[in-house]
Amino acid sequence: MCLRTDSAAAVMESTFSRWKTQYLNRLDPSKKGSVDEDIEHVVSLLNSREQFFTTSSCSGRIILIDGVAAGRDIRKQNCVWLYVSHQKCTSDDLMTGLTKSTGDVVLKFEPFVLHVQCRRLEDAQLVHSAAINSGFRNSGLSVGKTGKIISAIRSTHGLEVPLSHGGKCLVDEDYIQFLTKIANEKMEENLNRIQRFFQNLQSALSAETLHIPDSPSIQELQDSQHTQDRKEGRTGNTQKKKQLNVYE
Amino acid sequence: MCLRTDSAAAVMESTFSRWKTQYLNRLDPSKKGSVDEDIEHVVSLLNSREQFFTTSSCSGRIILIDGVAAGRDIRKQNCVWLYVSHQKCTSDDLMTGLTKSTGDVVLKFEPFVLHVQCRRLEDAQLVHSAAINSGFRNSGLSVGKTGKIISAIRSTHGLEVPLSHGGKCLVDEDYIQFLTKIANEKMEENLNRIQRFFQNLQSALSAETLHIPDSPSIQELQDSQHTQDRKEGRTGNTQKKKQLNVYE
Numbered sequence: 344m345c346l347r348t349d350s351a352a353a354v355m356e357s358t359f360s361r362w363k364t365q366y367l368n369r370l371d372p373s374k375k376g377s378v379d380e381d382i383e384h385v386v387s388l389l390n391s392r393e394q395f396f397t398t399s400s401c402s403g404r405i406i407l408i409d410g411v412a413a414g415r416d417i418r419k420q421n422c423v424w425l426y427v428s429h430q431k432c433t434s435d436d437l438m439t440g441l442t443k444s445t446g447d448v449v450l451k452f453e454p455f456v457l458h459v460q461c462r463r464l465e466d467a468q469l470v471h472s473a474a475i476n477s478g479f480r481n482s483g484l485s486v487g488k489t490g491k492i493i494s495a496i497r498s499t500h501g502l503e504v505p506l507s508h509g510g511k512c513l514v515d516e517d518y519i520q521f522l523t524k525i526a527n528e529k530m531e532e533n534l535n536r537i538q539r540f541f542q543n544l545q546s547a548l549s550a551e552t553l554h555i556p557d558s559p560s561i562q563e564l565q566d567s568q569h570t571q572d573r574k575e576g577r578t579g580n581t582q583k584k585k586q587l588n589v590y591e
Numbered sequence: 592m593c594l595r596t597d598s599a600a601a602v603m604e605s606t607f608s609r610w611k612t613q614y615l616n617r618l619d620p621s622k623k624g625s626v627d628e629d630i631e632h633v634v635s636l637l638n639s640r641e642q643f644f645t646t647s648s649c650s651g652r653i654i655l656i657d658g659v660a661a662g663r664d665i666r667k668q669n670c671v672w673l674y675v676s677h678q679k680c681t682s683d684d685l686m687t688g689l690t691k692s693t694g695d696v697v698l699k700f701e702p703f704v705l706h707v708q709c710r711r712l713e714d715a716q717l718v719h720s721a722a723i724n725s726g727f728r729n730s731g732l733s734v735g736k737t738g739k740i741i742s743a744i745r746s747t748h749g750l751e752v753p754l755s756h757g758g759k760c761l762v763d764e765d766y767i768q769f770l771t772k773i774a775n776e777k778m779e780e781n782l783n784r785i786q787r788f789f790q791n792l793q794s795a796l797s798a799e800t801l802h803i804p805d806s807p808s809i810q811e812l813q814d815s816q817h818t819q820d821r822k823e824g825r826t827g828n829t830q831k832k833k834q835l836n837v838y839e
Binding site: 464468471475481482483484485486495497501502503504505508513514517518521522525 | 712716719723729730731732733734743745749750751752753756761762765766769770773
């Protein structure tokens with residue numbers, strides 16, 4: 344065992360614990376001020392494990408945004424939210440929102456998104472694998488300069504439809520009804536994927552708890568494989584290697 | 592310097608070189624069979640560096656897809672592509688495509704996407720930082736079981752608009768004209784971001800070449816920081832630390 348690796352890991356873990364305590368003790372900075380109902384179980388599961396804490400989340404939502412620049416990204420600060428729902432909507436909800444438009448309205452379905460800060464790279468990989476296997480194909484990790492490791496869960500499963508220009512509606516009521524159906528179908532599929540993600544995460548975490556009480560780093564895994572091959576001359580006992588691989 | 596770390600790194604680097612050679616010698620498996628014109632310079636820059644190779648890319652495109660299930664994800668295998676352009680389009684292009692519809696047509700603007708396989712985690716972080724700083728906010732890394740490190744560059748900047756159902760058009764020609772304008776504006780903004788990404792990537796790579804002929808691993812950076820602090824008793828000479836940080 345390399346002493347320098349141990350010390351560096353100990354420093355990283357104590358920093359992570361400090362970050363986690365700070366995050367979980369702060370006030371929720373979102374408009375709503377609380378975690379969305381449909382993902383409370385996912386967020387709780389992650390925060391109950393010492394190697395994770397969630398930094399932001401949205402279960403998925405249908406929104407009508409009224410902005411000034413329709414073609415380009417509508418910046419949050421320059422727009423009015425005419426309608427927001429984290430559940431299915433009716434075409435009346437959308438029509439009512441749309442009548443309040445003074446600029447360029449866009450209907451969006453924004454799927455589930457979750458950012459999880461992770462103690463080690465292997466912890467982030469575990470979350471990432473569960474996300475990819477549940478259909479969240481735009482998921483990815485980021486590793487900051489200060490050692491901050493984030494696993495972001497994202498979907499490709501969106502909808503973005505311009506509906507009005509300069510306060511004037513560009514489509515008819517039948518089209519709004521059709522869009523409502525599509526947005527609601529996407530919301531349903533989104534919930535199915537969240538459930539798959541929760542189950543995949545539970546399985547991966549149980550497997551990890553059974554096999555690795557103290558998960559090794561990637562370097563330790565490689566070193567273990569490397570030195571073990573030398574000791575065994577690539578023969579016999581592979582039990583330790585099997586125990587170490589959480590991704591099989 | 593820890594010998595085991597050196598050996599593991601050498602094995603990883605030789606595997607990476609083999610992967611790169613295999614990838615660059617294969618036939619391009621995309622429909623088009625070549626890299627999109629607007630990103631040739633980005634792909635060439637990355638492939639000219641030994642620590643990178645690109646595994647898939649698209650400069651951005653406007654497409655009309657005719658599928659059977661409008662609400663859910665339209666799977667590529669179950670749909671017909673009525674129109675594809677990697678450049679700006681006209682409303683006539685879209686109207687002509689739309690007249691061929693027999694199912695549920697969706698107009699999509701799909702922004703620039705690029706997957707870069709990277710030799711080390713630090714190389715992937717460099718690409719990731721350049722992408723985030725250029726506005727590609729859905730970018731992320733993935734680290735596979737076999738040590739395959741991919742940096743994916745993705746944008747949030749899309750458009751997804753249902754246009755017909757059962758072969759019947761749901762919107763009028765004025766709306767198609769408005770959509771054409773928006774799709775083209777998004778295409779333009781997409782090209783601006785690609786250019787920013789290219790410039791950020793060039794700067795980061797030049798800085799790296801100037802400062803670190805052989806980039807150290809994250810572990811080496813941490814070890815260097817850690818042991819240096821001990822040697823210096825947290826005083827004096829910080830020059831080596833400065834040279835090692837490619838992200839400043």
